[in-house]
Amino acid sequence: MSLQAARPLNPWRWLGVPLLLCIGATILLSAPIRIFGQQLPEPVFPMAPVFAWALIRPSIIAPFAILAMGLFLDFFWGGPMGLWGLSLLTGYAVVLSGRSMLTGQSRLMMWIWYVGACAVTMLAGFLFIMLDAKSTPNLIAVFWQLLATAILYPFAHRLVDRFEDADVRFR
Amino acid sequence: MAFREGPFGDLKVPLTWTAAVALIVAVVVAVALLLADRRETVQSQAYGVTRQAVDTVAAPVGGWVSAPGRWGGQFVGYVKSYFFVASENRRLKTELAQARQWQDTARKEQDLNDRFRVLLGLKVDPPIPMVSARVVTESRGPFANTRLADAGGDLKVVVGNPVMSENGLIGRVVGVSSHVSRVLLLTDVESKTPVMIDRTNARAILTGDGGPNPKLAYLRGREPVKAGDRIVTSGDGGVIPRGLPVGVAVQGLGGEWRVSLDSDRAPIDYVRILLFSDFSQVAASKSLSAGPMPPVTTEDPQGSIINTTPPAPKPGAPAAPATTATATPTPAVAKPPAAKPAAAGAAKPPLAKPPPAKPAPKPAAATPGDHR
Numbered sequence: 178m179s180l181q182a183a184r185p186l187n188p189w190r191w192l193g194v195p196l197l198l199c200i201g202a203t204i205l206l207s208a209p210i211r212i213f214g215q216q217l218p219e220p221v222f223p224m225a226p227v228f229a230w231a232l233i234r235p236s237i238i239a240p241f242a243i244l245a246m247g248l249f250l251d252f253f254w255g256g257p258m259g260l261w262g263l264s265l266l267t268g269y270a271v272v273l274s275g276r277s278m279l280t281g282q283s284r285l286m287m288w289i290w291y292v293g294a295c296a297v298t299m300l301a302g303f304l305f306i307m308l309d310a311k312s313t314p315n316l317i318a319v320f321w322q323l324l325a326t327a328i329l330y331p332f333a334h335r336l337v338d339r340f341e342d343a344d345v346r347f348r
Numbered sequence: 349m350a351f352r353e354g355p356f357g358d359l360k361v362p363l364t365w366t367a368a369v370a371l372i373v374a375v376v377v378a379v380a381l382l383l384a385d386r387r388e389t390v391q392s393q394a395y396g397v398t399r400q401a402v403d404t405v406a407a408p409v410g411g412w413v414s415a416p417g418r419w420g421g422q423f424v425g426y427v428k429s430y431f432f433v434a435s436e437n438r439r440l441k442t443e444l445a446q447a448r449q450w451q452d453t454a455r456k457e458q459d460l461n462d463r464f465r466v467l468l469g470l471k472v473d474p475p476i477p478m479v480s481a482r483v484v485t486e487s488r489g490p491f492a493n494t495r496l497a498d499a500g501g502d503l504k505v506v507v508g509n510p511v512m513s514e515n516g517l518i519g520r521v522v523g524v525s526s527h528v529s530r531v532l533l534l535t536d537v538e539s540k541t542p543v544m545i546d547r548t549n550a551r552a553i554l555t556g557d558g559g560p561n562p563k564l565a566y567l568r569g570r571e572p573v574k575a576g577d578r579i580v581t582s583g584d585g586g587v588i589p590r591g592l593p594v595g596v597a598v599q600g601l602g603g604e605w606r607v608s609l610d611s612d613r614a615p616i617d618y619v620r621i622l623l624f625s626d627f628s629q630v631a632a633s634k635s636l637s638a639g640p641m642p643p644v645t646t647e648d649p650q651g652s653i654i655n656t657t658p659p660a661p662k663p664g665a666p667a668a669p670a671t672t673a674t675a676t677p678t679p680a681v682a683k684p685p686a687a688k689p690a691a692a693g694a695a696k697p698p699l700a701k702p703p704p705a706k707p708a709p710k711p712a713a714a715t716p717g718d719h720r
Binding site: 204205207208209210211214216217219221234235236237238239240241243244247248251252253254255256257258259260261262263266267269270273302303305306309310312313314315317318319321322 | 363364366367368370371373374375377378379380381382383384385396398399402406409410413414417418421483484485486487488489490491492494495496522523530532537538555556557558559615616617
């Protein structure tokens with residue numbers, strides 16, 4: 178199959194735009210706003226493209242885009258540098274390794290797999306911060322962030338739907 | 349010229365393997381960055397230029413993003429104050445009556461405190477200057493609890509400065525840019541703050557874990573704390589001054605002691621950054637180096653090192669130079685601490701004569717039993 182027939186994906190469309198959208202959404206939810214006295218949730222928006230990118234196709238650029246998003250989260254949230262990059266890459270590696278098993282499943286099953294990938298990412302973050310700070314993070318706080326991230330699956334699904342068949346070599 | 353039209357156009361590599369190599373390289377970079385990170389230290393250079401640049405850009409963006417929420421909050425506050433003015437007035441009257449009782453008590457205790465200070469010659473802490481700042485962004489996750497405040501190096505904020513809301517301590521500054529400061533909250537997993545239990549003076553380390561109630565670690569003594577005890581900063585280590593309100597002790601689900609933070613009682617929109625430097629440095633550093641140095645010759649050059657018996661002074665000879673040289677700077681060193689009580693005594697002369705008879709204390713209102 179020639180490269181012309183393969184119709185390769187434009188990296189800007191499937192990597193660049195979701196990356197910028199995630200950064201924008203993260204900035205939006207970092208505002209110190211209370212609604213009925215309650216803080217806004219803090220989901221990890223980059224988790225949606227991380228899951229979708231691993232399913233769409235293996236890529237050389239995607240790991241570095243994930244690292245860039247992770248570094249942005251670390252800088253913007255004031256966390257240890259490299260923490261979110263490493264955690265997101267762990268989740269990406271898990272999904273990428275099970276890619277052939279995941280593709281083609283129903284939406285509900287994919288959602289469950291997405292929650293599993295989020296849990297792996299959070300667990301990685303939990304362990305890395307334990308090693309880095311020598312202190313155990315609060316499990317309830319981790320659970321709340323996992324819950325807030327898990328409801329973002331529709332965005333990941335939209336991204337997968339949009340680009341899954343865009344490159345015929347990876348159908 | 350596009351890549352595929354060049355000499356490498358026919359180069360074919362297995363994409364899965366190259367993607368795996370890219371993944372491994374990215375992981376290695378992330379691990380190296382994580383190992384090199386030192387954001388929690390009080391060293392200003394540990395924060396890094398990149399973080400400063402990100403904060404400088406993020407602060408105005410956060411200000412714009414949060415502006416609609418701020419305006420909405422002000423509007424809701426205005427409407428609420430309009431509709432609930434009568435009930436608020438009743439509440440304020442009650443609070444005012446209680447505050448007047450406390451005012452009488454405070455005046456009496458202040459007077460007593462001043463007299464004790466003068467009698468004991470206590471050196472009081474100097475007042476701490478502070479700057480106000482608005483919070484523009486916040487992170488609330490389990491792995492990072494920080495805020496960006498819009499006051500930085502231009503207002504003399506430095507790394508390590510404690511930060512308070514109107515209710516209590518919220519954290520300390522860990523990074524400073526020209527107009528922005530990054531505040532590490534007490535709830536952050538890297539935050540460790542020396543505190544003490546107000547009732548027993550027992551020391552502990554307030555350790556954040558990403559949850560709303562940080563833990564009291566390294567508690568010592570028999571029953572050093574009980575539920576409802578006030579927790580204040582201990583001042584140990586000199587980074588944070590002693591006595592800042594932190595919160596109230598509560599017992600967690602696992603039986604460990606935690607602190608319900610005072611700062612959680614209201615949203616933290618504005619903060620006060622205390623421009624605090626270690627009091628021991630403030631009080632003594634200049635006075636210690638101000639006196640004249642002792643002369644180089646401090647012993648009799650004729651004397652033997654082996655013969656430890658000092659030679660008998662010749663009659664009529666002046667005193668040994670060592671004695672006069674060391675005696676001279678001694679008062680200079682000892683003087684500054686003693687000067688403060690003397691000055692205070694000039695303003696209020698309680699040492700010269702017994703304290704003047706106070707008017708009869710106000711009966712029941714002036715002495716409430718509970719001094720918490």
